[in-house]
Amino acid sequence: MSLWIGEVVANFLVAPDIYRMRLRVDIEEPGPGQFVHLRCGLRYDPLLRRPLSIHDFDMDKGEIELLYRVVGKGTAWLAARVPGDKVSGLGPLGRGFILPSGKTLALVAGGIGFAPLFFLARKALALGNRVIFYLGVRSREHLLRQKDLAEFGVQLEIATEDGSAGFPGLVTDLLAAHLRNLRFDGIFACGPKNMLAAVAGLAATYSIPAQVSLEEHMACGLGACRGCAVPVYREDGNVTYENVCSEGPVFPAHRVVWKPSWR
Amino acid sequence: MEKGEDKAHPYPNLTVELAGLKLQNPVMPASGTFGFGEEYSRYVDLNALGALVTKSITLEPRLGNLPPRVVETPAGLLNSIGLQNPGLEVFIREKMPFLRRFKPPVIVNIAGSTVEEYAELARRLEKVPGVAALEVNISCPNVKEGGMAFGSDPQQAARVIKAVRQATSLPVIAKLTPNVTDIVAVAQAVEEAGADAVSLINTLTGMAVDWEKRRPVLGNIVGGLSGPAIKPVALYAVWRVARAVRVPVIGMGGIMSARDALEFLLVGARAVAVGTANLVSPRSMLEIIHGLKEYLREHNIDDINEIIGGLEVPFPL
Numbered sequence: 001m002s003l004w005i006g007e008v009v010a011n012f013l014v015a016p017d018i019y020r021m022r023l024r025v026d027i028e029e030p031g032p033g034q035f036v037h038l039r040c041g042l043r044y045d046p047l048l049r050r051p052l053s054i055h056d057f058d059m060d061k062g063e064i065e066l067l068y069r070v071v072g073k074g075t076a077w078l079a080a081r082v083p084g085d086k087v088s089g090l091g092p093l094g095r096g097f098i099l100p101s102g103k104t105l106a107l108v109a110g111g112i113g114f115a116p117l118f119f120l121a122r123k124a125l126a127l128g129n130r131v132i133f134y135l136g137v138r139s140r141e142h143l144l145r146q147k148d149l150a151e152f153g154v155q156l157e158i159a160t161e162d163g164s165a166g167f168p169g170l171v172t173d174l175l176a177a178h179l180r181n182l183r184f185d186g187i188f189a190c191g192p193k194n195m196l197a198a199v200a201g202l203a204a205t206y207s208i209p210a211q212v213s214l215e216e217h218m219a220c221g222l223g224a225c226r227g228c229a230v231p232v233y234r235e236d237g238n239v240t241y242e243n244v245c246s247e248g249p250v251f252p253a254h255r256v257v258w259k260p261s262w263r
Numbered sequence: 264m265e266k267g268e269d270k271a272h273p274y275p276n277l278t279v280e281l282a283g284l285k286l287q288n289p290v291m292p293a294s295g296t297f298g299f300g301e302e303y304s305r306y307v308d309l310n311a312l313g314a315l316v317t318k319s320i321t322l323e324p325r326l327g328n329l330p331p332r333v334v335e336t337p338a339g340l341l342n343s344i345g346l347q348n349p350g351l352e353v354f355i356r357e358k359m360p361f362l363r364r365f366k367p368p369v370i371v372n373i374a375g376s377t378v379e380e381y382a383e384l385a386r387r388l389e390k391v392p393g394v395a396a397l398e399v400n401i402s403c404p405n406v407k408e409g410g411m412a413f414g415s416d417p418q419q420a421a422r423v424i425k426a427v428r429q430a431t432s433l434p435v436i437a438k439l440t441p442n443v444t445d446i447v448a449v450a451q452a453v454e455e456a457g458a459d460a461v462s463l464i465n466t467l468t469g470m471a472v473d474w475e476k477r478r479p480v481l482g483n484i485v486g487g488l489s490g491p492a493i494k495p496v497a498l499y500a501v502w503r504v505a506r507a508v509r510v511p512v513i514g515m516g517g518i519m520s521a522r523d524a525l526e527f528l529l530v531g532a533r534a535v536a537v538g539t540a541n542l543v544s545p546r547s548m549l550e551i552i553h554g555l556k557e558y559l560r561e562h563n564i565d566d567i568n569e570i571i572g573g574l575e576v577p578f579p580l
Contacts, residue, residue, distance in 0.1 A: 003545060216331060221299075227332050227333035231330075
């Protein structure tokens with residue numbers, strides 16, 4: 001059964017509007033890129049669960065970590081939780097990243113897209129991969145867990161939009177510059193849709209297989225309601241819809257239809 | 264086994280009869296919120312439900328609408344899925360074998376863009392083993408052709424139901440839209456046309472606006488509202504329809520708890536369907552069934568049928 005009640009172990013502000021929560025839960029071992037679907041309150045507003053990607057997992061303690069930005073009623077409720085509080089959750093859900101071993105990998109995170117890629121970096125290194133982690137944030141105060149990543153043995157490349165740390169500009173521009181000289185066996189990305197589309201473009205240009213984690217408004221989380229469906233290419237080139245919750249959230253970048261409408 | 268319970272005569276009695284079907288309890292999923300059962304089978308013992316209701320099936324596969332397809336509103340959910348489904352053939356081949364393994368009757372929801380399509384769906388499902396009844400979706404607000412266009416006019420609604428009625432001997436349930444001036448007129452028209460039951464309400468048409476981007480939130484611009492926010496509208500519709508037709512009513516619209524289900528039974532629903540609550544918590548229906556049983560026990564009521572239509576009104580409205 002992957003419907004559970006978790007107990008908050010810690011929940012604290014780590015950057016402007018960004019919280020890190022540790023939750024003690026009895027769940028099967030999650031993979032990087034999978035998510036949990038949390039009920040945010042006991043009443044009808046907010047009504048639906050909120051999908052949060054798994055930031056880390058500690059098998060010995062039986063704890064998952066979540067890193068989330070407060071954007072609305074649901075995440076505001078989560079941010080107000082204190083140790084000992086209970087949270088209803090579903091998961092781990094979805095299909096996560098598929099990692100190779102012994103390769104050179106680029107991880108590309110934009111903003112809160114850092115959350116699942118931290119977990120991915122740790123797992124990637126455990127499989128003997130070399131990891132270069134491209135992290136794009138608005139400003140230096142949004143940089144998180146640099147020390148942890150360095151201790152793991154990750155090569156961190158930072159881009160800030162305001163130029164307050166690292167490369168001044170978009171993380172995808174930094175990645176594009178590096179791709180002229182570096183060879184990667186795989187690219188793994190999570191972040192805003194524009195960033196993912198740019199990563200997919202670069203991956204196609206350099207013929208590097210890429211996996212991207214998508215976001216969409218979600219209801220059931222179980223693949224039943226088709227609410228979080230996104231257009232993707234089938235093998236025959238025609239477009240179909242697949243659920244972010246059950247067939248994703250991670251998709252091969254070349255399968256994603258990046259501009260499905262006038263949006 | 265719990266006290267006072269034996270298999271032949273369970274106490275209290277939760278069984279209800281509906282359109283020739285015997286339901287072990289009056290709780291079923293609302294079409295579209297429970298996929299084809301499989302998605303929930305890890306969380307819910309499907310054998311515990313009153314009936315299994317599928318997502319709408321169309322003759323040909325449908326891709327559905329542009330994303331975003333769902334958005335939360337205060338105590339509500341606005342959706343514009345657009346009847347995404349694999350089509351009749353795939354449904355029969357790949358979804359029915361799973362569904363027919365379970366004990367509760369399988370109610371297949373059908374949607375067409377022409378009267379003939381509805382009749383064709385009914386004809387072809389008639390022979391499929393395990394199909395216990397058809398729920399005819401003449402109330403989907405998220406498709407351009409068919410759906411609500413039929414359900415919002417009593418004569419059009421009757422035409423569809425009559426065609427389905429003539430095409431099948433299976434029980435026919437007409438699913439009605441609240442997006443009409445007088446839902447009673449539609450209910451009476453489909454009863455006259457041969458419906459064995461009516462289910463109501465489908466979602467209320469609505470929209471959400473992103474004021475910063477100056478755009479509608481949903482890819483389809485408009486959608487259907489469900490959830491606790493619509494419960495008063497649904498109760499009123501069920502109350503009116505239940506008193507105006509002889510066929511049983513399946514009540515739905517914002518049922519989240521056993522208390523909500525009781526309210527629908529009191530205003531005259533013979534059975535209830537749970538929709539949005541499934542999306543919030545996969546075990547909602549089981550909790551509602553348990554809650555109904557508890558309520559009857561606590562109040563020494565032997566039979567849930569005693570509750571149905573039991574609303575006491577101080578004066579006629």
